Amino acid sequence: MAQTADYRLGPNTFARGWHMIADAATLGKDPLPVRFFATDMVLYRGESGTPHLVDAYCPHMGAHLGRNETSYIVRDNERIEGESIRCPFHGWRFGPDGRCNQIPYSDQKPPAAARIRTWPVVERAGIVWMWHDMEGNEPDHELPPFEAWDNPNWVRWAIDDLGELPQHPIEVVDNMTDFAHFVPIHGSRDIEYFYNEFDDHVQWQMFGAGHRTLVQEGEGLLELDTWYTGPAILQSSMRGSFPTHMLIAHTPVEDGKIHVWHALMVDMGRPATEDDVPMARAYQQASREAFAQDFEIWANKRACFSPLMVRGDGPTDKCRIWYRQFYNPIDAAPEFQKRVNGRHTVVDKRGEAKRVA
Ligand code: FES
Ligand SMILES: [Fe+2]
Incomplete structure (x- = not known):
């Protein structure tokens, strides 16, 4: 597995930012053991329903707070009290402050x-997110609002858990600027515009093109605005008769290995009902299949430490500079942002393609 140091991203092994750690539907009354950032943790809901995330191992004698089924503390249902969690070994109880x-x-x-x-x-939006920062600072930017989740016109997503991928997350983030993969991988044609915009901790990709199967020739464009908020949350808004809002989230499990999720919401243009769910799920399935085409490449490729770029490639060199801000101390982040902030256009046949999201 190629690791952060191999890519020379910066001194921090893992990126600073908001990361998905669980489909909220999988977090019930029982504490959920999770492992991300090479760290065993336990996610649990207090009696209020609020999720809390703590280190997995008890400082008393090292028991795992979330992996036990036979202790009488577990059988007697005494693990969660108020917002606190109790160790199954000798019963020490810890608050959400640790x-x-x-x-x-x-x-x-x-x-x-x-x-x-x-x-x-x-x-938020049916997902539990954690702020990860190896320097231990508070979040320097907000978690995205995911407004569609609370809009009754939208069919909410059901998370696709795509499992683990033995690649460093940079290989996935590269996709943002990878203009040249859209025709062979995704079946795009007649690309009308493609450009990237870097705006501090946010990166945009604006894309409008025809498509082999989804758009008839001469019948308009598939238009997507796609953006990362921080290093690990991708959203994509697609226009059309039923606008969609897609999520791809990836979180390091170990250095050089990520867990990946996908999801999609659909705007019905009027209050959504149960009857709309099958169509929304079919859209999500089509989106997942398009993503699977990227996935197949990642599952089989070797690490790319330095792309051999030619004219016509998108600004992947810029994407990688942008990405390094998350692996460097927060005070150094503006240096990386300044080097790439602004618009980088590969194709724009319309003069000035407008951003909608
Ligand atoms: S190991 Fe947790 S209470 Fe003893
Ligand atoms: Fe792709």
């Missing part, structure tokens, strides 16, 4: 070292 707030058998006050690490999490 501090031990009860040792059931000891009259000693919990020692200061009885503390586990915690990370900020937000549940």
Whole structure:
């Protein structure tokens, strides 16, 4: 597995940013063990329903807080109390701030070292997201709002869990500027415009083209605005009679290996009903199949540390400079942003293609 150091991205092994860690539908009453950023963690809902994310291992004697089925603490349903989680081994209880707030058998006050690490999490659009920052800073930008999720005209997505991919996330992010793959991989034709825009921690791709099967010749364009907010959340808005909003999220499991999810919402243009769900799922399936064409390349390619670029390739060199901001200390991020901010046009037959999203 090619790793962050091999790509010379910066001193931090993992990117700073918001990352998906779970389909919220899979997080019920039981704590959920998760592993991302080479770290074992436990995600659980407090009694309020709010998700919390803590280190998996108890500082007392190292038990896993989320992997147990036979302790009487688990059988008696005593794992979650208020917003706290209780260790199945000797029953120490930890608050969402990570501090031990009860040792059931000891009259000693919990020692200061009885503390586990915690990370900020937000549940939004049916997904649990974590803020990851190796420097330990608070989020420097907002998690995207995903407004369509709360708009009754849209059929909400059901998350596709695409599993793990043994590639560094940079190979996936490269797709943003990879103009030359659209014809062979995705079946585009007659590309009318393609350009990228870098705007600090956000990167855009504006794309309008015909398509082998989805658009009849001379029948207009497929138009997509696609953007990353930070290093790991891609959204794509497609215009058309039923506008769609796609998500691709990827999160490192280890250095050089990611977990990938896909999802899509559809705008019915009037309040959506249960009857609209099958059509929305068919759209999502078509979108997933298009993504699978990228996936097949990634699943079989070797790592690319330095693209051999020619005229006609998109600005992948710029994309990689943009991406390095997330692997460098926050204070250095503006240097990388300044080097790429602005528009980089590959094709624009219309003069000034307009961004809609
Ligand atoms: S190992 Fe967790 S309470 Fe003892
Ligand atoms: Fe692609």
